[in-house]
Amino acid sequence: DIQMTQSPSSLSASVGDRITISCRSSQNIKKYLNWYQQKPGEAPKLLIYAAFTLQSGVPSRFSGSVSETGFTLIITNLQPEDFATYYCQHSYGSPVTFGQGTKVEI
Amino acid sequence: QVQLKQWGAGLLKPSETLSLTCGVYGETFRGYFWTWIRQSPGKGLEWIGEIDQTGSTNYNPALRSRITMSVDSIRRQFSLKVNSVTAADTAVYYCARGAIFYGDGRHFDSWGQGTLVGVSS
Numbered sequence: 001d002i003q004m005t006q007s008p009s010s011l012s013a014s015v016g017d018r019i020t021i022s023c024r025s026s027q028n029i030k031k032y033l034n035w036y037q038q039k040p041g042e043a044p045k046l047l048i049y050a051a052f053t054l055q056s057g058v059p060s061r062f063s064g065s066v067s068e069t070g071f072t073l074i075i076t077n078l079q080p081e082d083f084a085t086y087y088c089q090h091s092y093g094s095p096v097t098f099g100q101g102t103k104v105e106i
Numbered sequence: 107q108v109q110l111k112q113w114g115a116g117l118l119k120p121s122e123t124l125s126l127t128c129g130v131y132g133e134t135f136r137g138y139f140w141t142w143i144r145q146s147p148g149k150g151l152e153w154i155g156e157i158d159q160t161g162s163t164n165y166n167p168a169l170r171s172r173i174t175m176s177v178d179s180i181r182r183q184f185s186l187k188v189n190s191v192t193a194a195d196t197a198v199y200y201c202a203r204g205a206i207f208y209g210d211g212r213h214f215d216s217w218g219q220g221t222l223v224g225v226s227s
Contacts, residue, residue: 034213043200043217044151050207055215087151091212095166098151 002026002090006099013104017078021102023088024070032092035064035073038101039084047086048073078104108133112201112218118225124188128201128218131182135159139204139212140177140184145220146197156204156212157184191225198222 003026013019023033031051036044046055051071052064061079065072075082083106088099114126128140142154155165157175165173169188177184188195201218 030208032208032211036214043202043220044214045217046213046215049213049215050211053207055213089151089213094164095168096153096212098153100150 001095001097002029002092004088004090004097004099006086006088006102008102009100010103010105012106013078014106015078015080018074018076019078019104020075021073021086021088021104022070023073023099025090025092029090029092031066032090033064033066033071034089034091035062036087036089037082037084038087044087075104108203108216110201110203110216110218112199112221114199114221114223116221116223118191118223120192120225120227121190122225124191124195124199124223125185126199126201126221126223127183127185129181129183130203135179135182137206139164139206141202141204141212141214142175142186142199143202143214144197144199149197152197154186154188154199193225196223196225 005024007022033051035048038044048064051066061076063074085101085103109131112128139156141156145151157163157177159179174187198220200220202214203216204212205215
């Protein structure tokens with residue numbers, strides 16, 4: 001199985017900050033990478049798919065990027081409702097796997 | 107706008123069979139991969155498998171020997187069975203819609219509300 005590794009595991013931030021969350025795969029997954037947001041007691045919510053395509057209805061302060069070192073979720077102008085846990089997920093073949101999550105705290 | 111609503115037993119004894127069903131409301135049933143995902147503190151988010159409207163399945167090899175998925179396209183429902191459960195199967199189980207990108211990629215754009223399934227003697 002392809003392993004997905006996120007960093008950091010958690011981070012502290014303030015409203016208005018710009019934050020980045022990294023995700024690396026154990027093998028090349030091209031751009032088959034999605035990002036989700038999960039709040040306590042809720043199902044994950046799709047934010048970005050195919051590495052940088054914003055899901056309909058998701059605010060433009062969320063964006064995704066790809067580099068030689070992996071994938072990055074970027075949140076600019078952090079809002080109170082953005083404090084949550086974020087997961088990456090690959091879909092390059094089967095089985096699909098998820099990262100372990102990054103908790104964004106105040 | 108699609109909605110997924112799931113139901114099933116939440117408390118099981120070891121060796122029993124987990125059974126969950128997910129209903130799809132509001133949009134077409136065709137052209138998607140209907141998916142089960144579970145989440146536990148120890149293993150995080152784990153993809154269980156998927157089924158399409160024809161009944162074609164794709165299971166996680168780690169669980170393949172114990173799981174069965176089925177679909178009822180007329181009722182717009184799909185189901186999951188996991189047999190011989192143990193405490194390791196304790197998790198929140200989600201149904202989700204798998205939409206396709208790049209021809210064969212999946213992203214999960216709609217989710218059920220989740221069902222907490224506990225396994226204890």
